[in-house]
Amino acid sequence: MNYLADSTDIPGVTFHTPCDTQNSNGDGLPAADVAWFSIWIDGAYGEAPCKIKTASDSTVCDQFFGKINSSSINATANPHNQFIKTVCHELGHTAGLAHYNPLIDPFPEVPGAPGQPHDCQASGDVTLIVAKYNPPASWIWTYNQHHIDHINSWW
Numbered sequence: 001m002n003y004l005a006d007s008t009d010i011p012g013v014t015f016h017t018p019c020d021t022q023n024s025n026g027d028g029l030p031a032a033d034v035a036w037f038s039i040w041i042d043g044a045y046g047e048a049p050c051k052i053k054t055a056s057d058s059t060v061c062d063q064f065f066g067k068i069n070s071s072s073i074n075a076t077a078n079p080h081n082q083f084i085k086t087v088c089h090e091l092g093h094t095a096g097l098a099h100y101n102p103l104i105d106p107f108p109e110v111p112g113a114p115g116q117p118h119d120c121q122a123s124g125d126v127t128l129i130v131a132k133y134n135p136p137a138s139w140i141w142t143y144n145q146h147h148i149d150h151i152n153s154w155w
Helices: 002-007 070-074 079-094 126-133 137-141 145-154
Strands: 034-038 050-053 061-068
Touching: 061 079, 070 079, 079 126, 079 137
Parallel strands: 034 061
Antiparallel strands: 050 061
16 A cells, blocks of 8 residues: 555645545545555455445445455465455445355346456455356456446446
8 A cells, every 4th residue: 555655646636645534524634535454354355334424414425444354365266366356346335336246046147238247346256256257357357337337427
């Protein structure tokens, strides 16, 4: 995260620390939309709960806590790809995306039009998903068109 903070330099855009976990009404400073943590999560590779609601509307999340279970991820057969997919997956939740589980039977259709490729919103272990469906390598860090369309319409 320090590398990201030190490398982020977009002219005219202030980078807010991912460590600011207070509502902007509490300290007057804008907070990051997602604060990331490496933490143990029982039975999951990650989660992204809403931690701070906006002061003006308690149904709207001001900041999510992206929690990544590095211990569980490191115990998988492919921790590098599992980590990438988990971060992408949890970030998708912060943008409002739901997940789907391609490992349950009967196999549900990938969200969207028939033939949509798998994407990082798929739940489960990357090694098992690859063994069962052999999706293109980019699925662990991308969203399919169905999910992109949702994000674009909401934001």
